[in-house]
Amino acid sequence: MKQEDTNPQNKINFTAYYSKDYGNVYLGNTLELIKFIPDDSVNLILTSPPFALTRKKEYGNESAEKYIEWFLPFAREFKRVLAPDGSFVLDLGGAYLPGFPVRSIYQYELLVTLCKEVGFYLAQEFYHYNPSRLPTPAEWVTVRRIRVKDSVNVVWWLSKTPHPKANNRKVLKxxxxxxxxxxxxxxxxxxxxxxxxxxxxxxxxxxxxIPPNLLELANTESNSAYLRRCKQEGVKPHPARFPSAFAEFFIKFVTDEGDVVLDPFSGSNTTGFVAETLKRRWTSFEINEDYILGSRYRFEDI
Incomplete structure (x- = not known):
């Protein structure tokens, strides 16, 4: 799909950076690109945005203090484009307060804001457990040894109405x-x-x-063909990738073949890759061109 904006006041050219059988990747700012998506047209928004971490990462992240203010414009657009029975799945990592061995509560503040101000419903909370995660932050875990390893991301399954489409028979264990x-x-x-x-x-x-809401998914990306191909071609890979099994669980759980999946912070485009294999129509937005270049290698074996 290649479309161009017909509004002369809009300078954004909505043209796919690359396309596959079921979807397209677009380079640019999500807040600008998402304006081209019609209301009520997306069945699943599945994403892991930059987390509110103490230290700045190369992929860009806001501080916990500014995170809600930064995220709200995106959230309002997500609600606009989401179908009435659609789902918004948000994977968020935790953070410690700078210089202190106590946790930020930005994830929970964001959840309350998304429900109270934007109008989402909390369908269910999930916990993304990665047993192989490194023991961080080192200051509190491995140096002073006053905290244990943080191995869980909270995942908010949000919806536009109280009755999003879902079927747990599709994800039986x-x-x-x-x-x-x-x-x-x-x-x-x-x-x-x-x-x-x-x-x-x-x-x-x-x-x-029936699976629990604790998703134990080890990230095996360190041995993936994606990383090997990025290294061969001299392309910088995305430093924070969620496992394909995470995207597969939610895409199977809340969508059907032919439904539309959107990842507005796609990074290495795990969501688009899994949606392609499951025959869902998909759209991915990414602001960093290097990450888009590397994401193409995910599709070589399809």
Missing amino acids: PYSKSMKQLLKRGYKAKLRPSGHDISNKFQKDNQGA
């Missing part, structure tokens, strides 16, 4: 060995000591277990 044995030998209905009444419906084979 394989049954555990004990559950398989239980299904095989049967289960006698009884009242547990906790007071839960476990009926005989418990032994029904649903072809998998």
